[in-house]
Amino acid sequence: MLYYNIIYRFPFPGFTPMQQAAQTMTFMGSGHDHSHCLNEALDRAAALCTKRGVRLTTLRRRVLELVWGGHRPLGAYDILDTLKAERRGAAPPTVYRALDFLLAHGLVHRIESQNPFVGCPDPDKPHGGQFLICRTCGMAAELNDSGVDQAIRKSAKKAGFSVGRPIIEIQGLCPHCQDNVEGEGE
Amino acid sequence: MLYYNIIYRFPFPGFTPMQQAAQTMTFMGSGHDHSHCLNEALDRAAALCTKRGVRLTTLRRRVLELVWGGHRPLGAYDILDTLKAERRGAAPPTVYRALDFLLAHGLVHRIESQNPFVGCPDPDKPHGGQFLICRTCGMAAELNDSGVDQAIRKSAKKAGFSVGRPIIEIQGLCPHCQDNVEGEGE
DNA sequence: GGTTATAATGTTATATTATAACATTATCTA
DNA sequence: TAGATAATGTTATAATATAACATTATAACC
Ligand SMILES: [Zn+2]
Ligand SMILES: [Zn+2]
Ligand SMILES: [Zn+2]
Ligand SMILES: [Zn+2]
Numbered sequence: 001m002l003y004y005n006i007i008y009r010f011p012f013p014g015f016t017p018m019q020q021a022a023q024t025m026t027f028m029g030s031g032h033d034h035s036h037c038l039n040e041a042l043d044r045a046a047a048l049c050t051k052r053g054v055r056l057t058t059l060r061r062r063v064l065e066l067v068w069g070g071h072r073p074l075g076a077y078d079i080l081d082t083l084k085a086e087r088r089g090a091a092p093p094t095v096y097r098a099l100d101f102l103l104a105h106g107l108v109h110r111i112e113s114q115n116p117f118v119g120c121p122d123p124d125k126p127h128g129g130q131f132l133i134c135r136t137c138g139m140a141a142e143l144n145d146s147g148v149d150q151a152i153r154k155s156a157k158k159a160g161f162s163v164g165r166p167i168i169e170i171q172g173l174c175p176h177c178q179d180n181v182e183g184e185g186e
Numbered sequence: 187m188l189y190y191n192i193i194y195r196f197p198f199p200g201f202t203p204m205q206q207a208a209q210t211m212t213f214m215g216s217g218h219d220h221s222h223c224l225n226e227a228l229d230r231a232a233a234l235c236t237k238r239g240v241r242l243t244t245l246r247r248r249v250l251e252l253v254w255g256g257h258r259p260l261g262a263y264d265i266l267d268t269l270k271a272e273r274r275g276a277a278p279p280t281v282y283r284a285l286d287f288l289l290a291h292g293l294v295h296r297i298e299s300q301n302p303f304v305g306c307p308d309p310d311k312p313h314g315g316q317f318l319i320c321r322t323c324g325m326a327a328e329l330n331d332s333g334v335d336q337a338i339r340k341s342a343k344k345a346g347f348s349v350g351r352p353i354i355e356i357q358g359l360c361p362h363c364q365d366n367v368e369g370e371g372e
Numbered sequence: 373g374g375t376t377a378t379a380a381t382g383t384t385a386t387a388t389t390a391t392a393a394c395a396t397t398a399t400c401t402a
Numbered sequence: 403t404a405g406a407t408a409a410t411g412t413t414a415t416a417a418t419a420t421a422a423c424a425t426t427a428t429a430a431c432c
Pocket of ligand 3: 308
């Protein structure tokens with residue numbers, strides 16, 4: 001049963017890579033063709049950059065691919081580790097400049113409360129990220145709930161505040177982890 | 187005209203301390219008796235800790251005072267700089283441990299998208315922070331809008347997600363800065 | 373095509389924010 | 403007062419991010 005459009009996971013300290021993968025599958029649905037959705041995202045990004053007259057360079061495209069490819073939010077230094085193996089002279093600015101570009105064009109979001117970066121499935125209309133973040137398994141899912149957005153705009157309007165980028169990060173328990181906590185066992 | 191209950195300001199690079207102070211006054215209202223509201227906050231904190239059977243030590247109280255006293259969010263290392271002048275051997279853990287305590291008891295919030303800390307005016311009922319943050323002058327104001335909260339809970343419920351701590355950080359323009367941008371001059 | 377301007381990346385160094393690990397001191401309980 | 407627990411001191415380092423300047427690639431123009 002798929003609860004979310006898009007599922008990301010944080011690395012979770014207590015889990016082996018195998019457990020991580022297993023949980024990722026649980027959330028992604030076992031039939032999920034990730035290489036397909038990755039390619040779609042990259043094509044969408046290329047089209048968007050062309051339309052805006054900006055350059056999706058090899059580096060920027062590669063960083064976007066890594067961010068999208070991981071099934072989970074990725075830290076800047078995780079990205080850097082991979083890049084170092086691929087191009088000589090990769091350093092923090094290499095990654096952060098690419099991320100700045102991708103952020104500026106809405107192609108990725110930063111999870112502000114935890115630092116890593118995730119690909120945005122809907123970069124065409126710029127928006128602040130709305131995320132559900134599970135405190136147990138680290139899963140993060142992007143919402144785009146217009147009800148939340150409207151409530152925020154209404155509240156801001158009352159205060160005379162003009163809304164630019166609303167950041168919503170809802171920490172709590174995903175359905176899967178609620179079950180495990182309730183059951184207490186297994 | 188006061189738009190917000192509580193006003194905080196970030197340090198703003200382009201402004202002299204004088205300008206910072208001037209703007210702070212604009213937002214706080216010139217009649218604001220800050221030492222009064224600071225003392226209230228400290229008393230409230232002391233009562234809350236007594237009630238919960240935890241200790242508001244000298245250090246913790248002092249850090250809370252600094253966070254509350256500044257009229258604006260304060261970085262951990264800003265706090266540390268002050269502490270260093272007051273007690274020998276103050277070091278990052280000194281500050282972070284005090285902040286962890288204050289965060290755990292809802293006495294302060296962390297502005298996740300910018301790292302600094304602010305005192306919470308309403309620590310009795312734990313809540314994630316809802317902040318309006320001006321991207322021009324750095325002002326931050328805490329909301330506690332039940333409409334926003336309800337919209338979030340409704341949306342999360344649809345996804346089967348159990349809400350713990352919702353983080354809302356709305357970046358945009360405060361009323362004052364909207365005027366200045368529109369007017370373009372002055 | 374060659375020249376010049378601009379954008380992107382490389383490179384080195386450092387700033388900022390936060391935590392780990394273990395020792396010491398203060399406070400509480402009995 | 404002894405022993406347990408909580409808080410703080412102390413040293414070192416991890417994790418995240420940016421500054422500053424050099425070099426290289428791309429675009430725009432002639
Ligand atoms: Zn998005
Ligand atoms: Zn979970
Ligand atoms: Zn609060
Ligand atoms: Zn402003």
